[in-house]
Amino acid sequence: MTGTHDSPDHADQHAHDHHHARWPEGFWSQPPRLGAGLEGHEAVDDYNKDRKPGPIHVNRRYEGGYSGIQTFAKLPVCLTPEDLAAGEIDVAVCGVPWDSTTSGRSGTNHGPMVIRSADHQAGYGRPQLSLDTGVDAFEVLNCCDYGDAPISVGNTPVTFEGIRKFVGTIVEAGAIPLILGGDHAITWPCATAVADHWGYGKVGIVHFDAHADTGADAPQSLASHATPMRKLIESGAVPGSNFVQVGLRGYWPDPETLDWMKEQRMRTHFMAEIERFGFDHVLQRAVDEALDQADHLYLSLDIDVADPAYAPGTGTPEPGGLTSNEILRAVRRLSSEVGIVGMDIVEVSPPFDDKSEITCLLANRAAREALTGTAMRRLGITGPDHPAPAAPSTEG
Ligand SMILES: [Mn+2]
Secondary structure, three states: OOOOOOOHHHHHHHHHHHHHHHOOOOOOOOOOOOOOOOOOOOOOOOOOOOOOOOOEOOOOOOOOOOOOOOOHHHOOEOOOHHHHHHOOOOEEEEEEOOOOOOOOOOOHHHHHHHHHHOOOOOOEOEOOOOOOOOOOHHHHOOEEEEEEOOOOOOOHHHHHHHHHHHHHHHHHOOOEEEEEEOOHHHHHHHHHHHHHHHOOOOEEEEEEOOOOOOOOOOOOOOOOOOOHHHHHHHOOOOOHHHEEEEEEOOOOOOHHHHHHHHHOOOEEEEHHHHHHHOHHHHHHHHHHHHHHHOOEEEEEEEHHHEOOOOOOOEOOOOOOOEOHHHHHHHHHHHHHHHOEEEEEEEOEOHHHOOOOOHHHHHHHHHHHHHHHHHHHHHOOOOOOOOOOOOOOOOOO
16 A cells, blocks of 8 residues: 555555455355465565665664564564565564464463563574573574564455465565464464465474364364464365374364364374384484475464473463473474475463563563574584584484
């Protein structure tokens, strides 16, 4: 939209047309599909039309995580696809502050902002070496904060099309979207954007979650945070056999849904399997399965895969989950050994977090491990659990 000053009537008419343009044909048909193309995406910079495209530094060098203007890890900002291209951006961190498809506790729309600010150390421009691996992701990769996807409060179809196009601009620019949610329903438009680019059926998803998120729609409901994986399967964007799920537990879904998942040939690793064989064993299986099925890997990390002791700030907590360390190591291994083309970190609800922000901290560091793993892969380090040269030997 341009900033022309129409009469109120004309402005209404424009808003009407605009929303129709974003609402894809056949959206309410079964199974619902999102639209195609990126026309009308809202990754624009209305304010600075004449500036030269490229990443914009909004902090002074060395400003700490507790000070200055909060971007993810104090990264420079990109607002448009032209900025991403000019900066030759490898990874664009962005937010999707959407919480209108949540059951139970809400508040995940606050996730992106608080995950960014749950960082008391960052300082872009100073060394950011990962002690575990000896790799500094910001030395190896061009990274930016791309701001947040457009949200039309209360309007799921318009918002999900907006999210798909917004994330699509990142993928089309040749960058990896690292997405901070938001409730889990956003994985439908986010992973669809990735599949739009790499091809329907060509993307695999490793999905960490206490819940399968393969529910059928409630009557007259378009989407919920319990349905994104079924949406991706039914639309053909990501077939069931391309899914590897890790950490499922608790009392949902029902037997009918579990049968449907088997029919789709989804590979699911319940917490019971982790309990029996150990996390390393199951993680190795997940890595092998991801390598086996995925031409291109997308990671979806529902923070509730962590035990509520590590991540209380989430919508549907389920006791008996993974530790922070297991999650961070799993993200890094998949990013380095398999390589990722996109990732989301969802279901972080700051209003329900502990006051020390442990859930947001875990989400922040999971994003950092995805960056470290991606940098390792770029450097050719793809062996399992690569130790930093300076780390004490584990071989005694
Ligand atoms: Mn989920």
